Amino acid sequence: MSGNLSARIAALRAELKDHNYRYYTLDAPVISDAEYDVLLRELERLEAELGEPVPADSPTRIVGAPVSAVFTSRTHAIPLLSLANAFSDEEVQAFDKRLRDMLGSTSFSYIAEPKIDGLAINLRYEHGHLVVAATRGDGRSGEDVTDNVRTIADIPWKLAGDSPEVLEVRGEVYMGKGAFAALNAAQESAGDKTFANPRNAAAGSLRQLDARITAKRSLSFFAYGVGLGGKGLADTQSGLLTRLHGMGFAIQKTAVLPDTAAVLSHFAAMQAKRATMDYEIDGVVYKVNELALHDELGEVARSPRWAIAHKFPAEEVETLLLGVDFQVGRTGAITPVARLQPVAVGGVTVSNATLHNMDEIRRKDVHIGDTVIVRRAGDVIPEVARVVADKRPADAMGIDMPTACPVCGSDIVRPEDEAVARCSGGLFCTAQLKEAIRHFASRRAMDIDGLGDKLVEQLVDAGLIEHVDGLYRLNVADVAGLERMAEKSAANLIAAIKTSKQTTLARFIFALGIREVGEATAASLARFFGKLDALMQADEAALQQVPDVGPVVAQSVLDFFAQPHNREVIERLLQAGIAWPVAEHGGARPLAGHTYVLTGTLTSMPRADAKDKLEALGAKVASSVSKNTTAVFAGESAGSKLDKAQSLGVPVLTEDDLVALVNV
Ligand code: IVH
Numbered sequence: 001m002s003g004n005l006s007a008r009i010a011a012l013r014a015e016l017k018d019h020n021y022r023y024y025t026l027d028a029p030v031i032s033d034a035e036y037d038v039l040l041r042e043l044e045r046l047e048a049e050l051g052e053p054v055p056a057d058s059p060t061r062i063v064g065a066p067v068s069a070v071f072t073s074r075t076h077a078i079p080l081l082s083l084a085n086a087f088s089d090e091e092v093q094a095f096d097k098r099l100r101d102m103l104g105s106t107s108f109s110y111i112a113e114p115k116i117d118g119l120a121i122n123l124r125y126e127h128g129h130l131v132v133a134a135t136r137g138d139g140r141s142g143e144d145v146t147d148n149v150r151t152i153a154d155i156p157w158k159l160a161g162d163s164p165e166v167l168e169v170r171g172e173v174y175m176g177k178g179a180f181a182a183l184n185a186a187q188e189s190a191g192d193k194t195f196a197n198p199r200n201a202a203a204g205s206l207r208q209l210d211a212r213i214t215a216k217r218s219l220s221f222f223a224y225g226v227g228l229g230g231k232g233l234a235d236t237q238s239g240l241l242t243r244l245h246g247m248g249f250a251i252q253k254t255a256v257l258p259d260t261a262a263v264l265s266h267f268a269a270m271q272a273k274r275a276t277m278d279y280e281i282d283g284v285v286y287k288v289n290e291l292a293l294h295d296e297l298g299e300v301a302r303s304p305r306w307a308i309a310h311k312f313p314a315e316e317v318e319t320l321l322l323g324v325d326f327q328v329g330r331t332g333a334i335t336p337v338a339r340l341q342p343v344a345v346g347g348v349t350v351s352n353a354t355l356h357n358m359d360e361i362r363r364k365d366v367h368i369g370d371t372v373i374v375r376r377a378g379d380v381i382p383e384v385a386r387v388v389a390d391k392r393p394a395d396a397m398g399i400d401m402p403t404a405c406p407v408c409g410s411d412i413v414r415p416e417d418e419a420v421a422r423c424s425g426g427l428f429c430t431a432q433l434k435e436a437i438r439h440f441a442s443r444r445a446m447d448i449d450g451l452g453d454k455l456v457e458q459l460v461d462a463g464l465i466e467h468v469d470g471l472y473r474l475n476v477a478d479v480a481g482l483e484r485m486a487e488k489s490a491a492n493l494i495a496a497i498k499t500s501k502q503t504t505l506a507r508f509i510f511a512l513g514i515r516e517v518g519e520a521t522a523a524s525l526a527r528f529f530g531k532l533d534a535l536m537q538a539d540e541a542a543l544q545q546v547p548d549v550g551p552v553v554a555q556s557v558l559d560f561f562a563q564p565h566n567r568e569v570i571e572r573l574l575q576a577g578i579a580w581p582v583a584e585h586g587g588a589r590p591l592a593g594h595t596y597v598l599t600g601t602l603t604s605m606p607r608a609d610a611k612d613k614l615e616a617l618g619a620k621v622a623s624s625v626s627k628n629t630t631a632v633f634a635g636e637s638a639g640s641k642l643d644k645a646q647s648l649g650v651p652v653l654t655e656d657d658l659v660a661l662v663n664v
Contacts, residue, residue, distance in 0.1 A: 005050055007127060012043040014129030016059035018157050021150060057639065071143035071207070072640065074134040076122055077168065077228040082139065082302055083285060083309040089264055092286070095308045096260045099288065102297060102305070108290050111237045112255045112266050115283040115309050116222055117199045118174025119206065121149065124228075125167045128159040135206070139302060148206050149173070151215035154222070156248035163247060168227030171249070175202040176279045179218035189452040190443070198280050220279070223249035236289045256289055267310055274312065275344075283311035316375045316385060319343040323368055324355065324399050326406050330435030331515050332422035334401065334412060336361060338372070338384050345376045353382040357419050358401050365389075367396035407431040427467055427565070434460050436513050440468045444519055445511035446503060449496040450489065458482045467569050468511075471497055472576035504580045504612040505532060512570070516556040524548050525557070527592075527615055531582065532570075536561050581616050591661075592618035594630040597645070600638030602655055613662035625650055633658040 019036055044060050054061060086092045099108070120136040133149035135142035149155055152173065159167070175183070180198040183205075187194045195201035205217035223244040226233065234240040241251045257263050263286055270284050288294065288306040297305040320341040327335045336355040343350055353374050355361050364386055366372065371391035376382040401421050405412055410425030427433050437456045441448035448471070459465045464478050474497065479490035503511075509532075510522035517525070528546040529535040535557075543554035560566055596619055598607055605613075610633070611621045625632055625644040631653050632638075632645040645652050 005046060009043065009046050009050060011127045011129065012039060012046070013058055014127065014131060015158075016040060016043060018129070018150075020059060021147065056643075071145060073137075073141050074132060074144045075141040076134065076137075076139070077124075079139045079302070080120055080122060080136045080142075080170065080227075081299060081304050083307055084301075084303045085283075086308050086310045087313070092264065092267075092308065092310055093260055095286075096263075098305070099297070103293065106293065108288050108293055110257045110259075110263055110286045111289040112257055112263060112270075113224060113285045113287065114252055114254075114270060114277070114281040115285045115311070116172040116174050116252070117197070117280040117282045118172040118202045119199065121145075121171060121173050121221070122227060123149070123155065123169045123171075125159055125163060125169065127165060128163050130155070130157050143207070145206050147211040148208060148214040151211055152219045152221050154220050154250040159247040161246060164229040164233075167229040169223050169230075169244060169247075169249065170225040170227055171221055171223035173202055173206055173219055173221050174198060174279055175205065175218065176220055178278065179220075180280075183217060189454065221250060222252050224252070224285075235291055237287050237291060238289055240291065263310075271312055281312075283309050285309050314375050315345050316373050317343050317345050318371055318388065319350075319374055321366065321368055321370045321372045321384070325352075326402055328405060328407050328423050328429060328431035328435075330432060330439055330513060332405075332425070332429065332432050334405075334421045334423060336399065336401075338366075340372070340374065343374065345374060345382060350374060350376065350382045353384050355384055358399075358421065359419055361399050367392060367398055369393050369396035405429055405431075426563070427569075430460050433465075433467070437465065437468055437471070439513045440511045441471070441500075445507055446500040447507070448493075448500045450493045451496070455482075455485075455493070458485075467572070469569050469572040469576060472501070472573070472578075501577045501579065503578060504616060505530075505582075506612070506615060508532070508573075508578065508580060509535070512560070512566075514557055514560040516553045521548060521553060523615060527618060527620065530616075530618060536567070536570075581613060590617055594618075595620045595622050595628060597622050597625050597629050597632045597641055598635070598658075599632060599641040600635030602633075602635040602658070604655060604659055610658060610662065617662065 016036075016039055019031060019039075040059060043058070047054050047058065047060060084095075086095060122134050122136070122142065123130060124132040124134075130146070130150065132144060133146045133155075134144050137143060150157060175198045177198065180195070180201050183201055184194040195204060201217075202219055205214050205219055208214045208217075224241070226240065226244075230240075233243050238254065238256050241254065245251045255266055257266055267284050270281070274281055286308055288297065294304065294306045299305060321338050322341060323339040325337045325339060327337055329335065336357065338353045338355050340351050340353060355366065364384065366384060366387055369392070371388040373385045373388065374382050375385040401412060401414070403412055404410065405423035405425055408423065408425040408429035408431070410423050410429060412421050413424050414421035423429050423432065425432065427436055434456050437451075437460070438453060440446055441451040441456070451471075459474070459479075459482070462482060464474060465471060474494060476487065476490045476494050479485055479493055480487045482490075504526070506519075506523040506526035509517065509525055510519050524546050525535055529538065538557075540551075540554050540558060543549055543557055544551065549557075591614065596614055598610055598621060602610055614621050619630075622629065625641050625648065627648050627650070629645070629648075629650045631651040632641060633653050633655065634642050634645075635655050642652060644650075
């Protein structure tokens with residue numbers, strides 16, 4: 001009887017957690033409050049009836065969905081294995097021979113599954129409910145990404161039909177080609193970084209701290225295996241896939257094949273089909289279909305002997321090099337880009353490919369007019385791999401780095417010890433100016449909503465902005481006068497620009513676009529110096545005292561502030577009203593040397609603001625609790641970090657304490 005009771009309690013807890021998550025994290029409840037209350041009351045009643053201690057994370061104890069701040073590590077009950085690779089028919093034949101030698105006269109067949117280019121995930125179901133989703137990690141333990149995985153429509157929260165008490169389902173999270181293209185287009189127009197390939201996009205989307213962002217990323221999932229609890233579900237891999245499909249998972253189209261001849265012709269067919277598929281694959285996985293033989297064959301070097309991944313060769317095509325353009329990046333770096341006779345590679349038409357830099361051009365001996373081999377290896381940025389030397393026409397032309405910037409005409413310089421040549425025009429160069437403005441306005445810098453790439457292009461080309469500070473002198477009429485700009489969006493943009501004036505010192509330093517100063521370094525500089533003046537006056541010795549700042553970064557900061565025009569731009573930005581919270585203590589940093597951890601939900605301010613304020617006072621805000629933590633501020637529904645603080649004897653303070661501290 002108590003077994004049934006425990007099972008019902010477990011099921012109710014899992015179900016209520018799902019509803020909390022839908023309600024609090026996704027803002028998309030699927031049941032009414034009244035229905036929720038009925039379930040909650042049943043759980044309360046059963047917990048009382050069972051009479052055992054109620055765990056701290058039971059829905060009867062916590063309100064809301066826990067806020068994740070970092071990903072907790074999860075040890076896999078059964079390690080996730082990797083696959084050995086085969087790059088040729090011979091290697092596949094050798095694999096087949098090994099199997100036949102080991103299995104003797106036992107007959108077996110192969111199942112061929114497309115090899116999805118995504119990332120492996122282990123899904124743990126208890127009583128049919130999804131409880132933990134973890135990345136593969138190093139195979140033994142991975143990161144808990146449960147909240148994010150729940151936003152993937154292909155992954156059931158509750159298994160259909162009968163299932164073992166505990167079942168681990170394994171498969172690949174991936175981003176389809178359409179979703180990938182749409183994401184990159186959106187990233188580009190928002191001035192955010194684009195992803196090199198769907199696998200990176202999928203991994204980046206799954207590792208978002210805010211599951212609402214993951215939810216917008218259109219991730220998909222295919223199941224291809226089981227872990228704990230999976231024995232006995234089927235006799236064959238093909239039967240297992242059918243069973244998983246019945247439980248509610250998406251599975252791939254596969255083929256069961258008798259021998260290597262059939263396997264290799266299937267491989268050729270898949271290679272031809274690859275371009276027309278909705279998602280990227282990078283090969284075909286062959287597995288012994290009879291599951292009983294898997295145990296017999298075992299594994300070696302953390303790969304099963306019963307499977308192999310037959311990889312597609314990198315896609316290469318021949319085309320003509322029509323010319324070379326030199327593109328100018330934010331820091332003035334000049335990149336040679338090949339203009340090609342358009343050609344299809346792996347389902348996309350390619351008309352540009354990177355030539356990396358002049359050293360690469362020399363090494364590969366590339367000439368304009370050459371027939372070149374263009375390669376696209378999973379990555380979407382194609383490159384010129386090599387030249388077909390015997391097809392070089394008599395009038396082929398050598399390629400030289402221009403001496404003047406193609407955009408602004410300033411000298412191009414290349415420091416002796418660097419591979420990269422740069423335009424020396426600085427912000428006088430409109431190409432660099434456009435990149436500088438995009439960076440300045442980007443989400444992690446000044447966060448100006450609605451200032452996309454196109455608009456930056458238009459504003460600069462129309463001569464409305466000459467330096468980043470020009471943004472703060474724009475008015476609605478200026479912007480509304482641009483092509484395809486409605487009055488309403490112009491007004492929204494001006495409002496967003498105005499809002500961006502309230503910022504933090506760290507964001508401001510990052511926004512300046514100083515070479516070598518990324519987001520983390522900007523935060524360190526802000527924390528260390530506390531005031532902009534102090535940073536601007538710092539000498540090399542002072543700069544090198546900042547954690548993570550070495551000679552290269554220090555020099556770059558010195559160079560930046562040594563330029564009078566950079567100081568002028570900063571002066572004008574401050575005059576325009578850009579400001580950040582400065583403590584009343586004249587830049588002293590009263591919290592310097594202290595490390596805090598924020599956990600749970602804060603009700604009086606967003607967590608990012610709390611972090612900014614603490615940092616402005618000189619404190620460090622860490623994501624995990626250690627014995628060196630000064631104190632943990634626990635908001636509502638604080639979870640494991642609170643427990644950790646208590647076990648380490650680290651003081652736990654309330655949100656009121658936090659407010660009192662930052663509002664000194
Ligand atoms: S089976 C022990 N099947 O490839 C078997 N893996 O290179 C391990 N992958 O970590 C996985 N498609 O991320 C399997 N149909 C498929 C797959 C597949 C893609 C990935 C998976 C794995 C990696 C190994």
